[in-house]
Amino acid sequence: MIEISEFRISGYGLLQALAVGVLLFAVLKLLRRGLRLLPAPMAYRRLVPRIFPAAAACSWFAFAYWALQVVVESPSFRNLAWLLVLVIALGWLAWFALRDYFAGLVLKVHDDYQEGQRLKVGDIEGSILRLGPLDMEIEQSNGERVKIPFGRIAGEIHWKNKAHEGPNYHKFVIHMARSMSVDLILDRLRLSVLNSPWAAPNREPQIRLIGQTDREVNCEVCVYALHTDYFHLLERDVKQQISG
Numbered sequence: 363m364i365e366i367s368e369f370r371i372s373g374y375g376l377l378q379a380l381a382v383g384v385l386l387f388a389v390l391k392l393l394r395r396g397l398r399l400l401p402a403p404m405a406y407r408r409l410v411p412r413i414f415p416a417a418a419a420c421s422w423f424a425f426a427y428w429a430l431q432v433v434v435e436s437p438s439f440r441n442l443a444w445l446l447v448l449v450i451a452l453g454w455l456a457w458f459a460l461r462d463y464f465a466g467l468v469l470k471v472h473d474d475y476q477e478g479q480r481l482k483v484g485d486i487e488g489s490i491l492r493l494g495p496l497d498m499e500i501e502q503s504n505g506e507r508v509k510i511p512f513g514r515i516a517g518e519i520h521w522k523n524k525a526h527e528g529p530n531y532h533k534f535v536i537h538m539a540r541s542m543s544v545d546l547i548l549d550r551l552r553l554s555v556l557n558s559p560w561a562a563p564n565r566e567p568q569i570r571l572i573g574q575t576d577r578e579v580n581c582e583v584c585v586y587a588l589h590t591d592y593f594h595l596l597e598r599d600v601k602q603q604i605s606g
Contacts, residue, residue, distance in 0.1 A: 372432065375432035379432060390421065419451075423447075430444055463495055466496060468516065475490060476493075477491065486500060531584055531587075532596065533584045533585075536551070536580070537579075538578065539577065540574065540575070540577055540579050551600070552566075555583065557603070558600060560595045567583060
């Protein structure tokens, strides 16, 4: 036992805390990597990076509380140390909120973000629906809505179109006779979009099966064009290729 005036710590408790801390660090590291490799829908795979940091922070907070109980034997110093941990945790949470807030101020002034613009950050791409004080909400071409903190946008390479250009994607529904398998129909529809001169190059169309019968297949198609003026031309060209 190590004694410093009234401040007493347990040597055995200190070894316990170090061992558990190293184990917790290794477990969290493995979980972070393992969750990325799990076969799961894209919505869940994108949800994990947003939830995991909070779960890890709670784990470390619980570890700090337990470690103080086993290491510090003086009740008065233990309470003081616990108060210090609480202050650090609150400061850590405040730092993230302030970081996103000030990053949002800079981005809004410098990059002039506006609702309706197209934005791509990492593997997330869509139209800006809402600009909040700490984050922005984006609607992707499949209808999924994602909130992105401004701190993340400031720290990553991103792309956006100009405000007056509007979104560069267009959705329409097409009805096709079921003359072949559904997979072949979807592949033919995809090639029809990519072969159109009005489509944006190197942008894969998003095709979703919304209904089928014994005679007909109905699909929702999300296509990308070089300009909003080309939307009706692109839709007409695809429908002509399918009916031709």
